[in-house]
Amino acid sequence: MIHTVTITDTNEKYTCRGKQHLLAGMIQLARKGIPVGCRSGGCGVCKVKIISGDYQTKIMSREHVTEPEEEEGVVLACRVFPLSDISLQVVGHLNKAVTRNQMKNS
């Protein structure tokens, strides 16, 4: 399965194939500034908010994503596996990196 992911902050789109998590697809944008940390749900650098779409998650650190946050779709991109097309907002570290580079690019 291939799902399209839209970063609403910048209107960029990328795809996630098969068992790729949201961060793996985003890394393939190959844009400078995408903070790739532990890719295991522990370090918290790849925090995003899902606006729409269905997804499965793997366990992620409660130090970085609280239960109420997770219920509102705030998750770590490296632990989210899309089941449909996804729209997301970048938050935290990722927000600064993604939007800063977008400004440079535009």
Add this chain to the structure above:
Amino acid sequence: MAMTGILRPGHVQLRVMDMEEAVTHYCDNMGLIETDRDDHGRVYLKCWDEQDKFSVVLEPSDRAGMDHMAFKVRTEQDLWRFESNVKNFGIDTKRVAAGELNGCGERIRFTAPSGHTFELYAEKEQVGNGLPTLNPAPWPEDIKGMKAIRFDHCLLYGVDHDENIRLFTEALEFELTEQIVDGDVQVAAFLSCSTKAHDIAFIRSEEPGKLHHASFLLGSWEQVLRAADIISMKDIPLDVGPTRHGLTRGMTIYYFDPSGNRNEVFAEDSYRYPDSPVLTWEASNVGQAIFYHSRQLVDSFMGVTS
């Protein structure tokens, strides 16, 4: 007998979010051996060439990071002496009963100025290294994966750096081996309680109590390259390497466990004696100090902790 007081890092207790994934990583990929489990769901592991029952404790948790790092001291008298040293330094200590960790004697527990919890103990059950003590073979068969030899050290990010280093050097009798300095400010301190290049290292930081990595010894540069092969074969998230550090000269590779705790395996670092000079790296040369070949700092390596 030159070695007295604190002998070595005895164990590190790491928080993991999925125990079976963690056990697979540490045992199948890195070559540690499971020696016990307890009622709290903790899993006890050792590297093959360690005599004591465990050097890594995996603790089930909803987050990553280090619960505590413990040092083994030579005698019970040392334990009480260091307890008193830490108290006199102005830090509260607590005694943890023998057996709270399976096979470990009474522990002295305290929180260092850096925000990390440390423990000292004098006794731990010895189970041996899988080789006889009479006419031993050089290595045991059936060790898996990277074949880590021993748990070696941790590098920690913490607050109140100068006071923390004072605790380790004055109360716990570690010695400074290498440092990074930015003018008058010490940015990084590598400390030894032995003839190793470091038994623990601290980076000055604004967040208390963070783990940068837990490190394990390999036998050679070839073994580090073989670890790199395993990291790719097993889809382990790679951080940096294989490369060489300027600091400690170690040849190294960094990667993450399935909960996001960074691990290092390394080989062939330097050694020291109590009369060795302190080695200093200037902040202006920090790239070479950390990654000797590329001289380039890596964002994830510098910024990501658990």
